[in-house]
Amino acid sequence: MGPGPVNAHPRVLRAMSADLLGQFDPEMTGYMNQVMALYRPIFGTQNQWTMLVDGTARAGIEAALVSIVAPGDTVLVVNFGRFGLLLTEILGRIGARVETVEASWGEIVPMDAIAAGIERVQPKVVATIHGDTSTSMAQPLDGLGALCAAAGALLYVDATATIGGMAIAADRWGADIVTGGLQKCLGGPSGSAPITISDKAAALIQGRKRVEAGIRRDDISDGAGPRIGSNYFDLAMIMDYWSDKRLNHHTEATSMLYAARECARIMLGEGLEARYARHEAAGRAMTAGLRAMGLTVFGDDAHRMTNVTGVFIPQGVDGERVRTMMRDAFEIEIGTAFGPLQGRIWRIGAMGYNAMKHKVLITLGALEACLRQEGFTLPAGEAVNAAMAAWDA
Template sequence: MIERRSAYAELSPSQRIIMTPGPVEVDPRVLRAMSYPILGQFDPEFTGLMNETMQLLRELFQTKNRWAYPVDGTSRSGIEAVLISLIEPGDRVFIPIYGRFGYLLQEIAERCGAEVVTVEKEWGTVFDPGELASCIVRERPAVVALVHGETSTGRLQPLEGIGAACREAGALLVVDAVATLGGVPVETDAWQLDAVIGGTQKCLSIPAGMAPITYNERVERKLLARKRVERGLRADGNERDRRGEASLPAGSPIRSNYLDISQLQDYWSPARLNHHTEMTSMLYALREGVRLALEEGLEARFARHRKHESVLVAGLAAMGLKLYGEPACKLPVVTCIEIPDGIDGEQVRAVLLRSFGIEIASSFGPLKGRIWRIGTMGYSCRQTNVLHLLGALEAALLYAGYKLPAGSAVRTALRMYDEMHDKAEEGLP
């Protein structure tokens, strides 16, 4: 018998300092949690972990909603699940767009057969909430969908007051908080958000593969109405002809099985109605990642992200680099830099990755080749990473022929960290 040997070496990915807007470095404690033994999805010990995860997510989303659980899939699966489950063909859907991911919401809504109405802002800016409230009252949509943190432009959309306008207009408000959950405040109940979708691979420092969602009773009522149609029931609960000629409650069936959150909530309910096989190791990761965020404390966590952002921005300014976008609406966990004239942005990124093991991001569409995007998210948001990045970026720019005051960025950052440390020691804010 001829012995066959594998042509492939043992897996050994390179160590990286990941400073993109996602994915980011995974907290080692989350990686450890993923190595634990597998439990069956209906093992009482595992369903107990599911219940714990739901409660942890309620605290993270700052909500008292009954429903807070993950959709198995990357962040986009959560966005699609919510929109597919809520939007019926012909529904009027209002989408404010100020970056790439607003267009994604538009595309998904159009695939649902919606009548989509959009308003657009120049990239690098956001909408005034009062402006959006007026649009919502005028358009009277069934659903409003918008991005909270737009990573393509590094901007943060204020949400206060938009939920109240949606209630007045009878609309459901769906918020993409993929880039913000766990890094900046996402106040689901206080802001009257009807459905919110988060991401694991950004501020929570968990591998991509789950999309935490939460939604309230207003959303659930629409889900249950559509579910009755799917099951072939009259509004009064009597069976009807499956061909649909009989009198029906308003609504249409949800066009996806896997992404049908009316079925997913049955799976996460005490009934445990089988829908799919839960991603055991990813649930361990989610539970541990959210637990760590809450253990740190949400306010302390938000402050940590602001702290390292401020040092990064000061270091970049000391290097002579210009930030992109309107400063008043900057997303604290993403910093966008204009690539200097005459500098090949991709060459600089390649030097950072190849020579320093540091990854930063470029951008999309009209900003491709014009800006770099640096993420300070979750576990990646720490002093050593900021200092390493500033030093490496200085070196890469000098190597590319850009004139800058060598050493100024790191010196500025070190001085700021020392001052922050001294204030903390003295108990000063």
């Protein structure tokens, strides 16, 4: 019950035990095409270029940024937590000129502040996190794509912590690239990064293409734009691999593709709305339970992620000792925190396969018992009661 990675869905684990296929076997390329189709509704998009980057969620972020940002380009980062800082870090290494609009940890950046930032720095790309698990805040994104388009900027969104748990609306937001990971609300293992790319972004990326020596073909030509600084993360080549051209690039991570496919099949089988409602119920129940225990929930209620809740470690309680007791006595993991929140809050997730009523209730009951062991006074049983009521509210 941490902020991810979390337990995978058993069907996903079983899917990974299927035997491997040759990477150009028609059965394999058929699965690749299925994955493209399965992830379009999950990303809320009609984008043709919807596929996987072979690496963890962070690989998806770097692939997106290195493929659309060239050295010297100005990028505006919407920074409201650790993962906003990660965007600035990756962009700095790409050689971008990085500008930020900022919020304190526990708040989001108001849309008019982003608009003013765009006006001020005239970025080529605006990059933001959707939900930042470091602070448990979800940045509102409706309207941002239109602001970017009006300024001639592309919009990149990292949805690692929300995909599968909160609605992703790439097309409605007007996002040009959105990336995610399996290991949070999609209920799979880390190691595959779903990505969707608008036609506009794809055209820019294809314009930077340099076909690899050793696999050149007459039907694929180089673009005139600046060469992409990474081979592995070159989305132009990855698109050619996922297209009918099937131009060899890396060797697709077959078992992770099976996992990504099964995550999506489970999600679409459950239904997007039902799945988002389940995460909302879990977040509502967790928050209500923590408050009924007398604890103070961290951050702005209006923009809380549904799938992770920050809660202050109460005065006089050793946060790490409680986490250890939770793990040793109950086999439940809850999360620590980063940066300015380290030692001040715990982060408790309810993501994907873990966003279930019984898991929320058991976690709250266990936390109550551990806090009591630590000498913290709290009203016995109230947390579970409050959570049961809130789940059904």
